[in-house]
Amino acid sequence: MTALLSADDVSVAYRDGARWLQAVDRVSFALPPKARLAIMGESGSGKTTLALAIADLLPHDGIRRSGAVRWPALGGAARPGRDVGFVFQDPMSSLNPVLSVGEQIAEVAVTHLGLSWPAALDRAAELLDRVGLPRPRDRLTSFPHELSGGQRQRVALAMAITAEPKLLIADEPTSALDTLTQAQIVHLLDRLATEIGLALVLVTHDLALAANLAGTGMLMYAGRVAELGPIETMVSAPRHPYLQALVAASLDPDRPPTDRLAEIPGIPPQPGAAIPGCAFEPRCPRARSACRSRPPGWAGTPADGVDCIQFDQLAAVHR
Amino acid sequence: MTRILAVARRRLLHSIPVVAIVVLGVFALLEAAPGDAVDAYLVIGGGDAEMIQRLRQEWGLDRSFLARLGAYLTALAHLDLGWSVAFARPVSAVLFERLPNTLMMMAAAICFSFSAGTLLGIAAGARPGSLRDRILSLVSLGLYAMPSFWLGLMLLVGFAVKLAWFPLGGIESVGMGKTGLARALDIARHLVLPVLSLGLIYLALYLRLMRTGMIEAWRSDYIRTARAKGLTPRRIAFRHAARNALLPVVTMLGLQAGALLSGSVVVESVFAIPGMGRLAFEAVTQRDVPLLLGVFLISTLMVILANLFVDLLYARLDPRVAAEG
Ligand SMILES: Nc1ncnc2c1ncn2[C@@H]1O[C@H](COP(=O)(O)OP(=O)(O)OP(=O)(O)O)[C@@H](O)[C@H]1O
Ligand SMILES: [Mg+2]
Numbered sequence: 001m002t003a004l005l006s007a008d009d010v011s012v013a014y015r016d017g018a019r020w021l022q023a024v025d026r027v028s029f030a031l032p033p034k035a036r037l038a039i040m041g042e043s044g045s046g047k048t049t050l051a052l053a054i055a056d057l058l059p060h061d062g063i064r065r066s067g068a069v070r071w072p073a074l075g076g077a078a079r080p081g082r083d084v085g086f087v088f089q090d091p092m093s094s095l096n097p098v099l100s101v102g103e104q105i106a107e108v109a110v111t112h113l114g115l116s117w118p119a120a121l122d123r124a125a126e127l128l129d130r131v132g133l134p135r136p137r138d139r140l141t142s143f144p145h146e147l148s149g150g151q152r153q154r155v156a157l158a159m160a161i162t163a164e165p166k167l168l169i170a171d172e173p174t175s176a177l178d179t180l181t182q183a184q185i186v187h188l189l190d191r192l193a194t195e196i197g198l199a200l201v202l203v204t205h206d207l208a209l210a211a212n213l214a215g216t217g218m219l220m221y222a223g224r225v226a227e228l229g230p231i232e233t234m235v236s237a238p239r240h241p242y243l244q245a246l247v248a249a250s251l252d253p254d255r256p257p258t259d260r261l262a263e264i265p266g267i268p269p270q271p272g273a274a275i276p277g278c279a280f281e282p283r284c285p286r287a288r289s290a291c292r293s294r295p296p297g298w299a300g301t302p303a304d305g306v307d308c309i310q311f312d313q314l315a316a317v318h319r
Numbered sequence: 320m321t322r323i324l325a326v327a328r329r330r331l332l333h334s335i336p337v338v339a340i341v342v343l344g345v346f347a348l349l350e351a352a353p354g355d356a357v358d359a360y361l362v363i364g365g366g367d368a369e370m371i372q373r374l375r376q377e378w379g380l381d382r383s384f385l386a387r388l389g390a391y392l393t394a395l396a397h398l399d400l401g402w403s404v405a406f407a408r409p410v411s412a413v414l415f416e417r418l419p420n421t422l423m424m425m426a427a428a429i430c431f432s433f434s435a436g437t438l439l440g441i442a443a444g445a446r447p448g449s450l451r452d453r454i455l456s457l458v459s460l461g462l463y464a465m466p467s468f469w470l471g472l473m474l475l476v477g478f479a480v481k482l483a484w485f486p487l488g489g490i491e492s493v494g495m496g497k498t499g500l501a502r503a504l505d506i507a508r509h510l511v512l513p514v515l516s517l518g519l520i521y522l523a524l525y526l527r528l529m530r531t532g533m534i535e536a537w538r539s540d541y542i543r544t545a546r547a548k549g550l551t552p553r554r555i556a557f558r559h560a561a562r563n564a565l566l567p568v569v570t571m572l573g574l575q576a577g578a579l580l581s582g583s584v585v586v587e588s589v590f591a592i593p594g595m596g597r598l599a600f601e602a603v604t605q606r607d608v609p610l611l612l613g614v615f616l617i618s619t620l621m622v623i624l625a626n627l628f629v630d631l632l633y634a635r636l637d638p639r640v641a642a643e644g
Contacts (some may be wrong), residue, residue: 057547081549088547093540098562098637107558108548143638159548 002072004166004199005054006030010067012049012058020064021271023049025223028302031216033073033166036193036200038210038231041220044268047203048089050220051169054201055084074166082112085160085198089172091152095144101128101155102140108162127158131188150181157188164196171203186213207250211235216303219243222268222279229304239306241284278309286310326634327627334623341619342395345612346388355380355606378404391612400616401609405601410613413598418617420490421587421594423506425579427514429572432521437568439522440529441561447534455526462523467582471516471589478512485512488591513590517582521575525568532564539563562636569633576625580618 010027013020024046031037039047052058054069057080071078078084088094096104105127106120115123121140128136131154144152153173160168170189174182190213193200204210210217210231217231219240227240238244245264266283269275278284281291291309299311355375375381379390394401400410443455462470479487486492491506536542537560545555583596595614602611634640 055547057543079549080547084547086544086547088540088544090540094544096541096545096559096563097639098566099558100638107550107554111548111550111554145639156544159544163549 001032003030004033004035004071004073005078006070006072007054008068008070010050010053010069011065012046012053013064014049015062015064016272019272022223023271024053026067027220027223027225028067029216029218029225029228030303031167031199031201034193034197034199035216036202036214037216037218038202038204038214039218039220040204040207040210041226042205042264042268044271045220046223047220048171049223051086051171051201051203055080055086055169057086078167079112081108081165082163083165083167085163085165085168087153087156087160087168087170087173090176091149091156092144092176094156095152097144099143100140101142101144101147105155105159105162108159112163123162124158127162128155131155131158131192132184133158148181149177150185153177153181153185154188157185157192161192161196161198165198167199167201168193169201169203172205173202174209175205189213207235207246219246222271222275224279224307226280226308227306229300229306239311240280240308241286242280245285278307322640323631323634326630326640330627330630334627337623338616338619341615342392342612343388345615346391346608349606349608349611350384355608358606391609400613403602403607403610403613405605405607405610410609413610414595414613414617417593417595417598420592421580421583421596422621424510424513424517424583424586424592424594425576427510428518428521428579429575431514432518432525432575433568433572436522436525437529437561437565440526440564440568441533441556443526444530444533444537444560444564445556447530447537452530456530459523459526462519463527465520467516467520468585468589470519471513471586474512474516475589485509488589490592490594509590509592513586513592516589517579517586521571521578524571524575528568528571529561529564532567533560536560536563566633566637569629569636572632573622573626573629576629577622580622 007030008028010024011022012024013022015021027046027050029037039050041047049058053065056069056078058065071083074083080086095101102121102124105124106115106117109115109120109123110117113120113123125136125140128139133139133151133154139147144155147155153176157173168189173189174185177185186209189200189202192198200214202210202214214231217227217229217234218225219227219234219242221242227234227238227243234243235247238247242264249264264283269279269282275295277290277292277294278287278296281287284291288309294309296307296309298305298307300306305311372381379387382390391401400414402408403410403413406413439455439459443452446452475487478484486509488509490509491497491502492509497505541563542555542560545559550559580596583594584600585596586592587594587596588600595617599611599614599618601607602614
C-alpha cells in the first residue's frame, strides 16, 4: 500500500548561540493510511520536534533541518489544517484567549472547506457535539477561559478534525489533564480516528497508553530512534536495553503511573554534546567498550528494528 | 452585554469622588496662590484703592473662602458654572465656544496616532530584526524623545513657514465666508500640524507597544496552533496576533486622553488655536477662578468619559475581564 507519510533521515537542530543542538537525528519511518504510531521517549528526546517537523510547523529562524518528509498518498505536500490536524499538549495556551470557541473552529472550515461563516459556525456546532461537549450551540460563543481543561482539549480536537484531515498528530494531548479526563480524551481520540479514518501520530510518555492506542511504537533517545516496531512486541519482548528497563519499570506496581520513561537511573547526554559511541551507553547495564567507541548501527528492517550494537552483531551473524 | 454594562456602572460610580476632589483641590490651590482677579485686572488697567474695593465687592472676592466655595458649589448643583470676569460672559458660554476646537483636535490626534501607530507596530513586529523593523524602531525612538512643543515649532517652521503647505495658525481662515465641505477642508488643513505635533509622540508609543505585543504573540502557543490550522498569514497576523497585542495599546489610550489635554495648552498656544488649552492658560494669567474651575471640570469629565470608553472597549476586546469586583 502507498504510504501516507514517509520520513527519510529527518534531522533538526536548534541554534544555541554559536553551536547547534541536534534535537532530532536521522529519523526514518513510514506510516500507511489509517495506521497509528506512538512516539515515546523521555523529556528532551526530540518527540515534539519530530512531530513539528512532520507537520512542517517548525519555526523558520534558528533551525537547521535536513532529510525529507514525503506524502506519497497525497500526491504532493501536506497542507497543515487540511491534510494534517495537530493537537498540542497544553489546551489552555494553545487556544487563542480572546477569540470565541466557535470562531476558532469555524475559521478552519472557512479556510479549508470554503464555507460561509454561518455555515462554518453550524459545522463548528456539529463538531462540538461530536467531541462530546454538552449544549454545543451555546458553547460557540464561549471563550477558552470559560471551559475546563478537558473541554478545551475537546475543542482543540474539534479544530484539528474540522477539515477531516488524513493524519492527526497529538503531542501529549492528555498530560495536562487529570486521570479521569485523560481516559475520556483517549477514548474520544480512538473513536474519532476510527470514525473518520484518520492516521494517528501520538506523542506520549505513557507506555500503556501507547500500547492501547497505537499499532506501531517508536522509542526515541537523544534525538535518535532507539527502537521501532509493532507495539505489542515492543512491550512483550523489548530489545533495546533502554526499552527493557522501561518495560520493567512500568510493570512495577509500586511506581506511580505517570512519567515512567523518566525513571531509569542516570540522565540523557547534554544536547549538543559530541558522542562518538552510543548515546545510551553511560546508563546502559549491558554496555561494552565497543559501545563507547563507535555508533550503533540499525539492526532490522526499516519498519522493525533497534539501534543497538548487540543486535547489529546478532543480525550480522544471521545474515 | 450585561458584563460590559456592569463595568460601565462600576467605573461611573468610582468617578464621583474624583470630580469632587478636583473641584475642591483646584479651589484650594487657587486660594493659596497669591493675588486674585482684581490684582490681575489692575496690572492691565491700573486703579486706586476705592476701585479695588468696589471690584472685589462686585466680583464677590471680599467674602470668606468658605462662603465663596459654598456659593460656587450651590451654583454648580444647579449646573451653573458661574461668571467669567476676564471675558465678562458666563463661563459656560466661553467654554462651549472653545470646547469643539479642542475636542476636534484631540479626537483627530488620538485617531491618527492610534491607527497609524498600531498598523506600523504590526508591520515592525511582523518580522523583528528586519530592516523595516529597525528603521521603524529608530524613527519611533526619535519621535518619542522629542518634546511636543519643540516638535510643533519644527513642524511650523518646516511646513508652514518654509514650504507654506499649511497655514501658520488658527483654526480656520477668517473672513473668507467658507461653508459646508469647503469649510471642513479648511479646518482640516489648519489641524494637520497641531494634530501631528500632539499625536506623533503617541504614534511612537503605540508603535513600540504594538511591536512588543506582536513579538510576544508570535512566540505564543496559540499562534503555533493558528499555523497548524493552516490559516492565511494575514489572518494569523491580524486576527490572532494583533488582536492580542492590541490589549496593552488600548490601555494606553485612556492615559493619552489625559496627557493630550495638558499637551493642548502648549500646542494651542504655538498654533494660535482658540481651544480649551489656551483658555486654561488665559484663565490662570487673569486669575479667573470660575473660568479655570470650569476648564478643569470639563477636562475632568472628558478624561473620565475617555477612560470609561477605554474600559468598555477593553472589556469588549478581552473576554477575561470579569464583570464583578
Ligand atoms: N525552540 C527551541 N529552541 C531551542 N531548542 C529547542 C527548542 N525546542 C526544543 N529544543 C531542544 O530540543 C530538544 C528536544 O526538544 P523536544 O521539545 O522536541 O523534546 P520532547 O521529547 O518533546 O520533550 P518533552 O517530553 O519535554 O515535551 C531539547 O533539548 C530542547 O531543549
Ligand atoms: Mg514535547
